Amino acid sequence: MNSAGQAMQTTFTNLSWLIKSTINFLMYPITCLIPILLVACTHQQSNGPDHYVIKGKTYHVMKSAKNYKAKGVASWYGSSPRNQKTSTGERYNMYGMTAAHPTLPLATRVRVKNLNNGRSIVVRINDRGPFSSNRLIDLSFAAAKKLGIKGLAPVEIEVV
Incomplete structure (x- = not known):
């Protein structure tokens, strides 16, 4: 092989090494960032706005439901229009252990x-309501x- 051929082979070898080194250098931070980005994408659903208005009445969502306990009347809602979404964005499932509350944070159990x-049972708050006083x-x-419960019933609720 002549000196021009050796010089070209050396250049290609150096270029190949440079490309591999650059790729390895870039892959390390990318590989480290992928798990962080995946965790960031799995962020819990927000509880939506801190207040909302229904029929002229303003409801303020609790910032914390810790130690919340109350007595009152429970009602229930059955079938709803097909594909009706709850306040969490999920589809309403009349067979799920879920409930609506006007001010408890969404996803509260x-x-x-x-x-x-x-x-007694445990339900997850996934909707807003009832809007009857x-x-x-x-x-x-x-x-x-x-x-x-077939209609209305007195209940006690407590955050778990």
Whole structure:
């Protein structure tokens, strides 16, 4: 091989080494960033706005539900229009253990006790309501059924 050929081979070898080194140098930070970006993408759903208005009344969502306990009247809602979304953005499922509350943070889990028969269950708040002044919580069909509620019932709710 002549000296021009050797020089060209050396140049290609050096260029190949430079490309591999650059790729390795860039891959390290990218590889480190991928898990961080994946964690950032799995951020919990927001509880939405800190307040909202229904029929002229302003409701302020609690910043914290810690130690929340209340007594009141529970109602339930059954079938709803197809593809109806809840306040969390998920589709309403009348067979899920879910409920609506006007001010508890979304995704809060509460124990609901039927004061008429002592039955209790845990539901997840995934919607807003009820918007009737004499109601505390709106239960899904399945939750109401497990509690033995056919219409309205006195309940005690407590964050778990």
